[in-house]
Amino acid sequence: MLLIEELKVEVGDKEILQNVNLHVPPGETHILFGPNGSGKTSLMMTIMGFSGYRITRGKITFKGEDVTHMPLHERARLGIGVLFQRPPTINGLTTRRMVELCAGDRCVDVDQLSSHLQFDNFLERDVNHNLSGGEIKRSEMLQLMAQEPDMVLLDEPESGVDLESIALLGESINTVLNRGIKRNPSCQKGIISEKPKSALVITHTGHILDYITADRGQVLYKGQLRCSRNAREILKWIHEYGYEECVGCTV
Numbered sequence: 001m002l003l004i005e006e007l008k009v010e011v012g013d014k015e016i017l018q019n020v021n022l023h024v025p026p027g028e029t030h031i032l033f034g035p036n037g038s039g040k041t042s043l044m045m046t047i048m049g050f051s052g053y054r055i056t057r058g059k060i061t062f063k064g065e066d067v068t069h070m071p072l073h074e075r076a077r078l079g080i081g082v083l084f085q086r087p088p089t090i091n092g093l094t095t096r097r098m099v100e101l102c103a104g105d106r107c108v109d110v111d112q113l114s115s116h117l118q119f120d121n122f123l124e125r126d127v128n129h130n131l132s133g134g135e136i137k138r139s140e141m142l143q144l145m146a147q148e149p150d151m152v153l154l155d156e157p158e159s160g161v162d163l164e165s166i167a168l169l170g171e172s173i174n175t176v177l178n179r180g181i182k183r184n185p186s187c188q189k190g191i192i193s194e195k196p197k198s199a200l201v202i203t204h205t206g207h208i209l210d211y212i213t214a215d216r217g218q219v220l221y222k223g224q225l226r227c228s229r230n231a232r233e234i235l236k237w238i239h240e241y242g243y244e245e246c247v248g249c250t251v
């Protein structure tokens, strides 16, 4: 699904990612750990194609297509979706309209989806305007559910979300990954996708691991991917020994 080969990325005049190799096969969820400033968000922004992240070497392939220099909107159309750590407020655009735009020509029952996410009361507000941290995450998940991407990049999905609401968030992530979206049965447009979805998830706390199934964990350290193993094992090592010891282990 996603293949990254020998990727080097600069932001401004600073090299942020060095020789990153990563393979996320169809249907797999990979977890990305790493200390503050190690380059996790930059990696996601580069995969998504945001400007300012200059690829100086390497290649990104998605669903067999070379997307290394593909514009952001084409990557989104090809099936990459992102949940931002700190998404912007968009004045003048209601969340309902945004969700409709994300759905494109897919038939999505916005009211049903938002009710599922307990977001009904905020649909007519401008995107992320005056929303709490948890409400912003639900708004972003709503947009992802409508977009129905083949691969989702989730940047700290649990940040700002209270412990009770993480279960709801985890459920919505699983909906996006495993079961596609719930459709209005009277709607004839669109095809329910049964294709396996993939995910790359950044987490600091690991709380989200209680709700989603992780196939593998990776540690990004000083711009390099240094470890690849069971995500819970990595989390345990980080808790017990810290990042420096974790990436130094040879077990």
Ligand SMILES: Nc1ncnc2c1ncn2[C@@H]1O[C@H](COP(=O)(O)OP(=O)(O)OP(=O)(O)O)[C@@H](O)[C@H]1O
Binding pocket: 011, 012, 014, 016, 034, 035, 036, 037, 038, 039, 040, 041, 042, 043, 052
């Ligand atoms: N637009 C930018 N201009 C200059 N430096 C940047 C820019 N974006 C990121 N950086 C720098 O690149 C490094 C990696 O940042 P990044 O946000 O990718 O790290 P991160 O691992 O996601 O951190 P955190 O866990 O704190 O969110 C940091 O030193 C950051 O200051």
